[in-house]
Amino acid sequence: MGKLTLTTFLTLDGVMQAPGGPDEDRRGGFACGGWVVPFFDDAAGEFVEENFDRAGAFLLGRRTYEIFAAYWPRKTDPADKIASRLNGLPKYVASTTLKDPEWAGTTVIDGEEMQSDIVRVKDALGDRELQVHGSGLLAQWLLARDLVDEMHLMVFPVYLGGGQRLFPTGGLPTACELVASRTTPNGIAIHTYRPTGRAAFGTFD
Numbered sequence: 212m213g214k215l216t217l218t219t220f221l222t223l224d225g226v227m228q229a230p231g232g233p234d235e236d237r238r239g240g241f242a243c244g245g246w247v248v249p250f251f252d253d254a255a256g257e258f259v260e261e262n263f264d265r266a267g268a269f270l271l272g273r274r275t276y277e278i279f280a281a282y283w284p285r286k287t288d289p290a291d292k293i294a295s296r297l298n299g300l301p302k303y304v305a306s307t308t309l310k311d312p313e314w315a316g317t318t319v320i321d322g323e324e325m326q327s328d329i330v331r332v333k334d335a336l337g338d339r340e341l342q343v344h345g346s347g348l349l350a351q352w353l354l355a356r357d358l359v360d361e362m363h364l365m366v367f368p369v370y371l372g373g374g375q376r377l378f379p380t381g382g383l384p385t386a387c388e389l390v391a392s393r394t395t396p397n398g399i400a401i402h403t404y405r406p407t408g409r410a411a412f413g414t415f416d
Contacts (some may be wrong), residue, residue: 214360220252226374254395267339272304272346384410
């Protein structure tokens with residue numbers, strides 16, 4: 212049985228919006244796009260490649276899908292591990308508006324059966340992963356339904372004071388176990404967490 216994994220870049224204050232460029236996502240007047248670039252190093256790149264090596268299929272939100280689809284199909288070097296997997300493996304897009312995707316291997320899923328479709332795709336992958344990258348609104352939807360098996364949080368040493376956050380107010384109180392952790396030379400803390408159920412509470416008294 213496969214597992215659903217979420218990988219996302221985060222600031223210290225939990226922002227995940229527009230990590231890759233100033234104009235990637237200016238919703239809400241966000242003016243801090245491109246905050247990943249000054250810190251991204253070879254060790255972070257190695258982790259990302261290791262992650263993509265485990266992929267069996269991809270599940271993306273519409274906005275992230277469109278960003279990927281505008282870039283990765285033009286990367287045709289077979290030695291590029293990320294491009295070869297994104298271009299060659301099945302891609303599923305959670306969207307009610309995308310009707311005719313041009314990127315080969317793309318299937319749109321939406322509607323009342325989306326949750327069962329996602330579980331079906333994941334379970335068919337054997338020892339491979341159904342991977343979610345970025346896709347903030349989709350990630351929140353999945354977390355609210357306990358559909359994420361593991362989270363890779365790449366925390367960058369910067370805080371922005373505003374922007375879309377991975378864990379919004381009103382999310383499910385959830386406990387996790389730390390599966391793996393590493394830090395890159397430029398200070399990116401990479402943590403892999405596995406949700407274990409509802410959060411418990413206590414007192415030191």
